[in-house]
Each structure stands twice: as C-alpha cells, then as structure tokens.
Amino acid sequence: MITADKYLELFEKNIVVAGIENKLIEAKNVMIPVKDGRLDITPFGKFLSNWFDYNSVVVIDYYGLLKKSKGFLDKCASYDDVEIRRLRSPIVHFASIKIEDIVNLDKSLAVDFVGFKKYLVALRGFKK
Numbered sequence: 564m565i566t567a568d569k570y571l572e573l574f575e576k577n578i579v580v581a582g583i584e585n586k587l588i589e590a591k592n593v594m595i596p597v598k599d600g601r602l603d604i605t606p607f608g609k610f611l612s613n614w615f616d617y618n619s620v621v622v623i624d625y626y627g628l629l630k631k632s633k634g635f636l637d638k639c640a641s642y643d644d645v646e647i648r649r650l651r652s653p654i655v656h657f658a659s660i661k662i663e664d665i666v667n668l669d670k671s672l673a674v675d676f677v678g679f680k681k682y683l684v685a686l687r688g689f690k691k
Contacts, residue, residue: 567610570672570679575615577669579623579655588664590653595622595629597639597647602628607686622654626687629654657683 565573582588602608608628615623617632624630635652665673 565675567679567682570675571611573669573672574679575617575623577672578660578665579621580617581668582660582664583619583621583653583655585668587667588655588660590621590655592651593654594649595631595635595652595654596649600627600629607683607688610686620650620652622652623657624654625657625683626689 579588583590599613600608603613607626611625611628611630613628614631614633614636617634618637619632619634620638621632622629622635631652635650639647639650662673662676665676
C-alpha cells in the first residue's frame with residue numbers, strides 16, 4: 564500500500580495525463596474559472612493542491628475542486644496585460660474515471676484505487 568500523496572502523484576501522471584494523451588479518458592472543453600475556488604483552503608484542497616505538473620492546458624475536477632495543470636497556469640500568466648476570468652480548457656472529472664480505465668493504463672494503481680477514492684470522499688466531507 565502506497566501513501567495517499569504518492570498515489571495522487573502517480574494517478575495524475577499515469578492515469579489522467581496518459582489517458583488524455585492516448586485518448587482513453589474523455590476530456591470535454593468547458594470554460595474554467597481562473598481564480599481559486601472555495602475548496603482550495605479546506606483540508607481536502609490542501610491535500611490535493613491546486614495545480615499538477617503537466618505542460619498542456621487541462622483541469623481535473625475532484626468533486627468540485629478544480630485542479631489546474633501547469634500548462635493552464637502558464638497560459639493564464641501569458642495574458643499579463645489582460646484580466647481574464649475564465650479560460651476554455653479540457654476537463655477530466657475524477658468521478659467519471661472507472662477501474663477499467665485504470666487497469667488499461669496502469670494495473671499497479673488499480674489495486675489501491677477504491678481505497679484512494681474512499682479517502683477522497685471522506686476528506687471532502689461527503690461521508691460523515
């Protein structure tokens with residue numbers, strides 16, 4: 564069993580990023596707010612953080628927390644003389660990722676996926 568922090572890092576790299584690049588995980592384009600959300604300051608937000616290391620523009624929706632890629636943040640920063648509120652970006656919903664997707668991309672992460680998902684749900688405050 565790996566730690567939740569390490570699982571999160573591997574999940575984003577080996578499942579989300581690889582799934583998008585291989586077109587195995589669906590990401591539809593929507594307008595994403597640039598500013599941080601209300602969940603970013605909660606323990607849930609602090610655990611997930613508000614960005615991940617990927618150079619293309621993409622966002623992961625973890626039960627309402629929008630985690631933006633480095634590419635998303637870089638694109639926002641490129642508008643240095645313009646105030647922008649939203650940016651069109653592909654979004655991947657964590658809740659829509661199935662165990663079958665994980666098995667297809669990285670079998671080693673499939674073992675701990677259900678436990679990781681339960682951990683996130685509890686941290687988010689859905690199951691008290």
